[in-house]
Amino acid sequence: MKRTISKVLLTAVAAAVILSSCSKNPEESRYIPKTAGVVIDLNAKQLTTKLVTNGITMDKLFAAADTKDTANEVMKAWKDAENSGIDLQSHFFASIVFQGQAAEKKSYVALTASLKDADKFEAYLKKNVADFSLKTQNDFKYIWETKQHAVIGWNKSAVIYISAIDPNNLEQYAPGGSNQSSPNGDQPIVDSAVAVPAALRATDDDATIKNWVAEVDHLFHLKKEESAGSIEPFAKLLKENADAGVFVNPEAIYNSGQFTMIPANVKKLMEGTYYTGTVNFENGKILFNGNTFMGKEIAGIYKKYGKKEIDLDMLKKYPAESITGFISYAFDFRMIGEIIKATGMDGVVNMAISGKSGLSMDDILNAFEGQLVYVASDLAITKKESEYMPGEFVEKPSAKWIFSLKVGNKDAFNKVMTSPMLKEVFTREGDHYVIANPMAAATMPPVSITEKFVTVGSDSVVLQQYLGGKGSVKLPEGVESKVKGSMLGGYVDLEKVISIIPEDKAEGDEKTVLQKSKALLKDFTVVSKADGGDVQHTEAVLTFKNKDQNSLVQLVNLGTEVAKVMKEKKAKEKAYEDSLFAAPVDTATAVSPN
Structure with missing residues (x-):
């Protein structure tokens, strides 16, 4: 089966973690436009060192192949990648660029890597791409890969592969995604690494090809201010030199035309907001x-x-010395209201809330302080009798737990609890609220609702012990100091x-x-x-x-x-299936040894 550049790049990403050599600065990043909505970076050199120095070899990885034939195929892909001219110790970048309306199919995915031998790379393509037709534009060479409907462009030091995508169905482009076999079953119609957009499965006209070649040309000649490197958070991400990294630019996504329904004031609110993440294997x-x-x-x-900082007392009064886990969060709910007001949607939200409850958005947000905690312990697998088949027992996970939410403004809280929306559900008894319907209460976990806390427990014993404040949780070493003040x-x-x-x-x-x-x-x-x-x-x-x-x-x-x-x-x-379909011996006609 012929290999395409998409497979080579993906194979190179996997293969790069097997080799070891001197790394270099991620020069490949200069070909990433600042209009990229998502960028993924793989630092091959760092992953290389961590595996090779611990004895991970190609032989060991090939041993995991499903069959001998598969192992041979993987080995062939490895050898192809080795001889493709791609620098297997460079950074590998995958970018998603959102642009134009979704129906225009102008958005694309780009794979970028370094070349250590452009001549070898060209020879590799000539050998492995069936419809290889070399062309030159400005200072780079390129081919149009018909099967993938993609442009593969390269100069002396880098290769860029771009292919159109459908932003509304990104999962189909993931490796291992859905693909179909051709009628003769010898190879997939659609490469699982990069699926072909439906709009491009027809004949590729010159205008389509020229548009994508022009985009590759644009990427090869990005000005400094046009590249993602001009965005400070992205530049900081690269300086971290992590094993892997991700960069998300929401502004580039919603300004692309893909999300025309997003109001202008929402875009203004999110302007200048970015997300970055790194992964390091230590x-x-x-x-x-x-x-x-x-x-x-x-x-x-x-x-x-x-x-705002989490209230550790809400956690530490849990009635168990050892816990399975917890999550504590401190967030001023009024910030949600402020964000909604900034988008100009507060009128619509208030109208929707008031119509059913007589409350305003501020009433609900002021009712709670924004301190919450969930704690669990005593996780186990227990046998429980089936609710639908008496006498039948099934194994189910069980645990003891507490969820608690701190009340904010008491007047606002009481207004919420006595509103038309909730007055039929809860009724006040003294200093607390209870579920009005006894039958409904019997089917729900025990709950305590006061003007200080709303608390739900796995059972009444755990709930009362927690409310009594006699817990003595001992967090694992270092955990309390780490979460304190967060x-x-x-x-x-x-x-x-x-x-x-x-x-x-x-x-x-x-x-x-x-x-x-x-x-x-x-x-x-x-x-x-x-x-x-x-x-x-x-x-x-x-x-x-x-x-x-x-x-x-x-x-x-x-x-x-x-x-x-x-x-x-x-x-x-x-082997078992083969034995079932093996031809049976006809004992009636078997020849007697006598």
Whole structure:
């Protein structure tokens, strides 16, 4: 089967983590336009070093292939990538550029990489692209890849591949996406790496080709101020030199014409807002870091209501020494109202709310302080009798938990609780509210509603113990200091969660892999804080039990074992199916040995 450049680039991304050499600055980023809505960066050099120095080899990865034929095919793709002229130790960028109306099919995905040998790359294309027809424009060469309806352009140092996409159906462009076989079954009609837009499946006219070649020309000759590198958050992302990174520019997306229904004042509100994220594989952990760079309008609203921190007392009074996990959040709900007002939608929102409840948006937002917590413990798999089949028992996960929300303005809260919307649901008894319908209350988790807190529990015992304030939660070492002072803090004891997975139905190697999987992860924490004026920083850490080995290596090792077990299981299933369809021996006509 002929290989296309899309497969080569994707193979190169995977292959790059196997090699090791000196890295260079991500020069490829200068070909990314500032109109890109989403940019993904893979730092091949860093991933390379972390795998190779821990003994991950191509042979080990090929051992995970489903069949010998598949392994040979993967090896061939690897050799092709090695000899394609693409620099397998460079940064690899995938960008999605949104432009024009959706029906115009002007949006596209671009894959960008460095070349270490342009002549080899040209020779590779000539050998592997069936309708290879070399053309030159300005200072770069290009071909039109008919099967993919894409332009492949390259100069002495870089290659750019672009293909039109449908922004309303992006999932079809993901590797492994839906594809169909040709009538003779020898190859897919649509490459799973880059699907072909329906509007481009017809004959490619000269105008279409010229338009996409012009876009490649534009990318090769971007001025500094036209590139994504001129956007400060993107430039900062590249300087972090992470294993992988992502950049999102909402302004580029909604100004592209794809979202014509977004009001102008909403666009103004979000102007100058960007999101960046990085992933780093370290010994014993994976680090995720994200930044929200707030534009002037959003930052102004944020500063107006000041910094808010989670209330640790709401967490620490949970009635258990050991917990499975928690999430705490502190957010001034009035900010939501301010954002809605800034968009000019407050009139519509108030009309919708008032018609059913007699309340205003401000009444609801003032009723709650914006402090909430969810805590869980005692996670287990228990046998419970089926509600629909008495005498039948099923295994279901169970846990003890508490959800609590702090009340804000008491007058606003009481106004909400006695509004036409809720007065038939809740009734006041002394200093608290109860569910009016006893039958409804019997089917719902226990709840306590006062002028201080709205609290729901897994059972009445846990609820009353929590309300009594006699809890003594002991958070794992370092967790409390990490989440203290943050606006969001969360923790999950993955070791406890995974430990409840039953092993009795697994056999042989499957059971071994399951046991190794259960021994892989320790916990997960997430914290979000304001990093000064206009930046909101979020950090998440996925911790592994083995603290001495790189987390990426641990995942690859486990992945190869899982693939091996799946391959063996598939072989056994095939052997069993073959035995069922084997021709039976006719014992009635069998020849007697006598």
